[in-house]
Amino acid sequence: MFENLFSKGGLSLERLRGFMSMAEAGSISKAAPGDATRQSQISRQIRELEEFFQTELTKRRGKTLTLSPAGQRLKVLIHEQLQDLEDFRKEQEGRPKSYIIGAGASVLEWLVTPALPAISQLLGGAILRTEAHRSRSLAEAVQDGRVDLAVIRQNAVPAGKNHALVLKMRFLLCIPRRLLRPGTTEPEAKKPALWQTLPFAAGRDGGQTDTAVRAAMQDAGVDFQPRFECGSMLQVRQLVALGACAGVLPSLGARGLSAEETLILPFTPLKDYGRALVLHWNERQMRRRGQEVDVLKKVAAQLARSA
Amino acid sequence: MFENLFSKGGLSLERLRGFMSMAEAGSISKAAPGDATRQSQISRQIRELEEFFQTELTKRRGKTLTLSPAGQRLKVLIHEQLQDLEDFRKEQEGRPKSYIIGAGASVLEWLVTPALPAISQLLGGAILRTEAHRSRSLAEAVQDGRVDLAVIRQNAVPAGKNHALVLKMRFLLCIPRRLLRPGTTEPEAKKPALWQTLPFAAGRDGGQTDTAVRAAMQDAGVDFQPRFECGSMLQVRQLVALGACAGVLPSLGARGLSAEETLILPFTPLKDYGRALVLHWNERQMRRRGQEVDVLKKVAAQLARSA
């Protein structure tokens, strides 16, 4: 039974561990920063696995190594196997499993984090670890098992893959009242001509959300030159809350802003934005890890309620 | 990354191998027959895994051990993992994967074995290993991954599990011409009254097929007392081919019998038997091992053509 895996030495869990540390860090030197001893050990272990599997697991790219296609497949395979062993062990010890849940930084902060206790409960008391990444990166990480659940834009989910609706994104125009002339009415505030006169904060990295906001402003006839360009919507909101400038925020991000200090209106140019946030998962992985589709749909429903 | 699998010693591939050898053999002494040294090694390795996983993997039953529920789950898990490593390795070495295909002994002989070359081709040049077992045992083995494909009775397949029709079982009454009075016509041969006068071979082990044949004879008014009781339909066919007695054979088993020497008629009491043979597989396992459902349906179609 699988005698040829054992008949010849060369395969060991420690070697797989060494390989995985390089695979997940991205390079040997990142896997063992400043540790020449550990670096030489990992290098040797990778070579020994290449000999055992009769294939190259890495390829040299300049000074550093990257994974070959075979190395990429082995990484996914061994990640799964180690995950299953860890799950089995935790089950036997009566301890909860760990899951990784990812979202964009602002969605993580405003939507996911508040829901973590309820999500943990739905997942049998699971330990949840959050990771902030872009939607596309998260979609990829879900496909190859590095992230279990992701709250991402629906259009980042690969065609035909599992997801459940969390919410439709809505945008709100948030204007510190202090920036408006006394007596300005809501109808007046809804006019793009007025917006032209306000300082704005916006995103800077050209993500889909930021691009959509800028395009909408353009379409509304506003020469949109934000005063502040921020790394994330978290920072945009902070500046708005401070009264420093106006901003267009997702509805999630506007919660908690003082209505006394900030005028909050639907951002009508993006009324029909239509983008949705969904909970995305890899069905094969979640089934293997003991979570059925109906539970995951409940997780999505819980996130929707938190919105 | 999975540091707690490694932070404490105790988990090694050799130990898992020792555990699997006991799990698959059914006991330590069967895993290491007559080898007291190896037997003591396996015993120790199982203990060390139990310490690592903090659970009992075996329980004592009289003198011997059996697997605990946790041991059973670990067996399935590790079997899968070793299978995947072996598949990966073979892929990298450019060698074909191995699959196990099971059927009852006679189905194996008459249906599966002739189709093996074509099946291998459909499965990418796979190495095929056959195993003969009862339908129920095979269904169970498919569920926990020990057998990849099984040709079994449709009613042995668990509800809702994957299968594709191979054939409807038909039965043929096979009468050596030498046992008939000269001038006996086919209409005469179809009469149960005549059957009463013939010696028969039948199965002995009370399987579903055998039971159905005996019941049908009874219903036809025949006091069915077979002269020979055989371990399998293979032997029944041999006796018929020798001209020693009549028998009721599945249509598969009648092929190659000489029409000159053997009168072959549909066995009308079981005309509406309705039982089907199907190809049964575990979708999760076959997908993991790189074979999609449409390929497996082609395998079933190939077997149907061989019939």
Add this chain to the structure above:
DNA sequence: TTCAAACATGACTCTGAAGTCAGGTATCTT
């Protein structure tokens, strides 16, 4: 051209687990 960084390799020591031997314990058969 020189230097730094990333990785590779030779050579060595250390060690956890494999492997072995001997004998003990519990269960079952005779």
Add this chain to the structure above:
DNA sequence: AAGATACCTGACTTCAGAGTCATGTTTGAA
């Protein structure tokens, strides 16, 4: 009750691989 079988455990030796140290090679930056 005695003997055989299945498994367990103590104690020991062996060894494959881990771990370490030192230095080499290749690539890229300065």
